[in-house]
Structure formats: C-alpha cells, structure tokens
Amino acid sequence: MSQTPTPMYRRILVKLSGEALMGEDSYGINRKVIEQIVGEIKQVAELGVQIGVVIGGGNIFRGIAPAASGMDRATADYMGMLATVMNALALKDAMSKAGLVARVQSALAMQQVAEPYVRGKAMQYLEEGKIVIFGAGTGNPFFTTDTAAALRGIEMGADVMLKATKVDGVYTDDPKKNPDAVRYQSLTFDEAIARNLKVMDATAFALCRDQQFDLKVFSIFKQGALKRVVLGEDEGTLVHC
Numbered sequence: 001m002s003q004t005p006t007p008m009y010r011r012i013l014v015k016l017s018g019e020a021l022m023g024e025d026s027y028g029i030n031r032k033v034i035e036q037i038v039g040e041i042k043q044v045a046e047l048g049v050q051i052g053v054v055i056g057g058g059n060i061f062r063g064i065a066p067a068a069s070g071m072d073r074a075t076a077d078y079m080g081m082l083a084t085v086m087n088a089l090a091l092k093d094a095m096s097k098a099g100l101v102a103r104v105q106s107a108l109a110m111q112q113v114a115e116p117y118v119r120g121k122a123m124q125y126l127e128e129g130k131i132v133i134f135g136a137g138t139g140n141p142f143f144t145t146d147t148a149a150a151l152r153g154i155e156m157g158a159d160v161m162l163k164a165t166k167v168d169g170v171y172t173d174d175p176k177k178n179p180d181a182v183r184y185q186s187l188t189f190d191e192a193i194a195r196n197l198k199v200m201d202a203t204a205f206a207l208c209r210d211q212q213f214d215l216k217v218f219s220i221f222k223q224g225a226l227k228r229v230v231l232g233e234d235e236g237t238l239v240h241c
C-alpha cells in the first residue's frame with residue numbers, strides 16, 4: 001500500500017492569476033482550463049492541506065487596463081474587484097463539480113452573491129477542511145489581488161503564499177518579453193523590490209517581507225507543480241526575507 005506523502009505546509013494561500021483562467025482565449029474563463037486548475041488544487045486538498053485562494057481579475061477587467069482609460073481610477077478599480085468575484089464564483093462552481101467543498105467570501109458587501117469576508121469564519125472553514133476563496137481583493141481601490149493574497153495569507157496564519165501564474169518562477173526580467181531572462185532559484189524580497197521585478201507589485205512584496213511571509217512563484221500550467229511545491233520539491237522560485 002502506498003503511503004500519502006507528508007506536505008511541507010499545513011495551511012497555504014494560493015494566489016491564482018485571473019489571466020491564467022483565459023487559457024489561449026483572449027478574454028474570460030476557459031472551461032477546460034478552470035477544470036485543470038481545480039484538478040491541481042484537488043491533488044493538494046487530498047494531502048490534507050488547508051487552502052485559501054485569492055483570485056485575480058485580469059481575464060475580465062483591470063483598473064489600469066486600456067478599457068479603463070479616461071475613467072475615474074477608483075471606479076475602474078471597483079470594476080476590477082467585481083471581476084475577481086465573478087472568477088471566485090466560477091472557481092467555487094468548478095470546485096463543487098470536482099467534489100471539493102468551497103466557500104466564497106467577498107471583501108465588498110454583496111450578500112445575495114457571496115458571504116462577507118469575516119476572518120474568524122474563514123479560519124473556521126479552513127479548520128473544517130473547506131477551501132476558502134477570497135473575492136474582491138482587499139476591498140480597496142489602488143491595490144491588487146497580489147497584495148490581497150499577502151494580506152489574507154498573513155491574516156489566516158498561512159505558512160506560505162503560493163503564486164500560481166503563467167510563468168514558472170521569478171526571472172531577471174519578464175520572460176514573456178525578454179527571452180534572455182534567467183530564472184532565480186531563490187531571492188530575497190529586498191532584491192525583488194530593488195530590481196523592480198514586475199512578477200508581483202512592490203506593495204505585496206513589502207507586506208510579505210515585513211511580516212516574514214515566504215512566497216513561492218510557480219506555473220499553474222505545469223502538471224503537478226502545485227503538489228510538488230507543497231511537498232517541498234524543487235519547483236518554481238522561492239522569495240524570502
């Protein structure tokens with residue numbers, strides 16, 4: 001009989017790129033992709049790891065995108081936050097279909113659609129083995145869902161933030177734009193900030209650094225990568241204090 005491997009973490013906060021949900025499409029949520037991502041998360045849930053998820057909204061709307069140009073920035077940011085709630089609902093639906101129990105909590109009040117964010121309740125769900133999806137980012141304009149992920153992860157007492165994105169780690173430059181960029185095995189938050197690495201915004205890096213909350217960046221499109229990260233195997237880039 002094969003033994004269940006021991007995870008490195010008891011509780012994790014996964015930041016899921018909204019853009020990743022598009023797959024090869026130019027907008028929105030690709031059904032196959034969301035099912036595949038849920039499959040990756042399920043593998044980790046089956047290890048008994050407690051999982052919180054913050055989802056981005058870049059596949060639908062960003063406050064700084066061309067579609068928002070000419071708009072009041074705060075209004076555009078609220079639209080971006082609403083986009084993340086749409087993604088959160090789609091993710092919960094896909095999780096339920098895959099046999100996972102998940103709850104959505106929103107940082108913006110919309111009681112007919114999602115529970116409000118209540119820290120104690122979210123912690124209770126995690127203890128019960130339910131996956132908690134945090135929608136609407138921080139609930140404040142001028143922030144990003146990366147910062148929301150750092151914030152919720154720290155509030156939840158998670159062991160680590162796992163940034164599941166389209167690239168397989170942190171590079172010396174954006175690997176989508178610069179083919180000569182080289183991947184880091186690990187680096188410090190101070191290095192990431194000083195080198196202005198755009199894989200995550202500086203506010204999120206600084207919050208992680210100040211609260212000593214480690215970050216792993218890895219590709220959600222690489223099969224089994226999330227599980228390998230959770231098992232402490234060599235995968236992605238570690239950003240630490």
Ligand SMILES: Nc1ncnc2c1ncn2[C@@H]1O[C@H](COP(=O)(O)OP(=O)(O)OP(=O)(O)O)[C@@H](O)[C@H]1O
Nearest residue numbers: 017018019056058165170171173174176197198199
């Ligand atoms: N130095 C770097 N190393 C790695 N990726 C980088 C770097 N600089 C920029 N990037 C880009 O950052 C992206 C990762 O960010 P992420 O997937 O979270 O995007 P996002 O804009 O926050 O998405 P969303 O808003 O949809 O959640 C990668 O797709 C990559 O192209």
Ligand SMILES: O=c1ccn([C@@H]2O[C@H](COP(=O)(O)O)[C@@H](O)[C@H]2O)c(=O)[nH]1
Nearest residue numbers: 056057062063077080081137138144145
């Ligand atoms: O705390 C937050 C989080 C997000 N926003 C707005 O939502 C979009 C989408 O989030 P991404 O992190 O880019 O995926 C973002 O561009 C902001 O406009 C926010 O205002 N506050």
